[in-house]
Amino acid sequence: MDEVNKVLVRGVEKVLPSKKELADLMRKRKITLYQGFDPSMPSLHLGNFAGLMKLRQFQKLGHKVIFLVGDFTGMIGDPDKKTTRVQLTREQTLKNSEKWKDQVAKVLDLDGVNPAEIKFNSEWNDKITYKELIEITSKFTVQQMLERDLFQKRIKEKIPIHLHEFLYPVTQAIDSIKMVPDGVDLEIGGSDQLFNILAGRELMRAVHHKEKYVLTTKLLVDKNGDKVGKTTGNALFLDSTPENFYGGVMTFPDETIALSFELLTECSLDGIEKAVKKDSLSEKKRLAFEIVKLLWGETSAISAQQSFEKTFQKKSPEFKKEISARKTLAQTISQVIGSVSEAKRLISQGAVDVSGTTIFDPTREITSGEEIKIGKKIFIKVK
Numbered sequence: 001m002d003e004v005n006k007v008l009v010r011g012v013e014k015v016l017p018s019k020k021e022l023a024d025l026m027r028k029r030k031i032t033l034y035q036g037f038d039p040s041m042p043s044l045h046l047g048n049f050a051g052l053m054k055l056r057q058f059q060k061l062g063h064k065v066i067f068l069v070g071d072f073t074g075m076i077g078d079p080d081k082k083t084t085r086v087q088l089t090r091e092q093t094l095k096n097s098e099k100w101k102d103q104v105a106k107v108l109d110l111d112g113v114n115p116a117e118i119k120f121n122s123e124w125n126d127k128i129t130y131k132e133l134i135e136i137t138s139k140f141t142v143q144q145m146l147e148r149d150l151f152q153k154r155i156k157e158k159i160p161i162h163l164h165e166f167l168y169p170v171t172q173a174i175d176s177i178k179m180v181p182d183g184v185d186l187e188i189g190g191s192d193q194l195f196n197i198l199a200g201r202e203l204m205r206a207v208h209h210k211e212k213y214v215l216t217t218k219l220l221v222d223k224n225g226d227k228v229g230k231t232t233g234n235a236l237f238l239d240s241t242p243e244n245f246y247g248g249v250m251t252f253p254d255e256t257i258a259l260s261f262e263l264l265t266e267c268s269l270d271g272i273e274k275a276v277k278k279d280s281l282s283e284k285k286r287l288a289f290e291i292v293k294l295l296w297g298e299t300s301a302i303s304a305q306q307s308f309e310k311t312f313q314k315k316s317p318e319f320k321k322e323i324s325a326r327k328t329l330a331q332t333i334s335q336v337i338g339s340v341s342e343a344k345r346l347i348s349q350g351a352v353d354v355s356g357t358t359i360f361d362p363t364r365e366i367t368s369g370e371e372i373k374i375g376k377k378i379f380i381k382v383k
Contacts, residue, residue: 070093077165124178325366
């Protein structure tokens with residue numbers, strides 16, 4: 001597999017209209033691509049980091065990368081499936097993004113022979129006249145907007161949909177045609193952004209009569225579909241410290257380790273599933289080390305790992321007793337607790353830690369090498 005195909009496969013959910021067509025274009029000439037990031041908070045988070053890593057891959061191949069700050073779209077807010085988002089002011093969006101450049105520079109090259117460019121979409125959206133907005137919105141239909149699954153959900157549950165929420169995908173679409181002359185070649189985004197990205201593709205065809213390619217990346221979610229490192233109570237931000245970021249990665253569910261390597265590192269993925277299954281703790285530590293090394297350098301990664309190990313070892317006595325792994329956590333510890341029902345009760349009360357993290361899910365899968373603490377006196381290692 002050549003470098004172009006590697007970029008179009010690693011961590012990728014979809015490429016539209018086709019992976020082959022985009023690959024052919026990338027081999028023919030250097031393309032211009034971007035991903036937009038709304039400044040809803042002062043720091044870029046783990047999901048944004050995954051997007052930056054994909055932009056980094058394209059930049060390394062010599063393509064023109066644009067990091068787009070959605071200071072205008074951020075004032076609308078990407079519609080939510082449950083409620084209308086609180087609108088931000090221009091001052092809030094600019095305040096939230098004022099330190100983003102330093103965070104972006106951890107991943108993208110902002111200097112050199114092919115520097116990534118940082119743009120703000122207020123640059124062109126502030127200049128859109130009412131006449132031009134009518135012309136642009138005439139390229140879309142109400143039916144298209146209502147096709148979005150979250151709007152369907154809100155209609156079904158009788159949750160109001162405000163008119164300005166329909167303008168979010170339209171405004172995001174405008175980015176594609178206004179950012180550079182004749183429009184961009186490719187837009188990148190998480191798979192949950194496909195509806196908005198396709199709106200830009202539709203507008204590109206109508207205005208510039210050209211194809212805009214679409215690439216969506218996989219989402220880093222656990223087995224319940226919750227985003228890891230963002231909305232599940234373990235949010236990780238790029239303005240964190242190496243030590244905190246390392247520790248945060250160590251809280252990732254085991255089922256996300258392989259995908260995290262795919263999305264958040266440049267490590268080879270050969271044999272990763274097998275390695276995680278054999279020793280998930282060691283692989284999680286390697287994952288944390290590689291991410292921190294990429295963001296803060298090897299010296300900081302070594303220090304962060306030592307700090308974590310020192311703290312972890314202080315809190316954890318020796319896990320000498322070994323038991324065999326069963327399918328679930330409850331079944332595994334029932335071998336020493338006496339029954340599955342008692343195991344479930346202890347887990348629900350927060351009395352069970354797995355590799356330093358308190359677990360409340362009795363169905364969590366257990367793998368060899370993990371260390372389990374039950375209460376204050378039982379310490380077992382899974383073989």
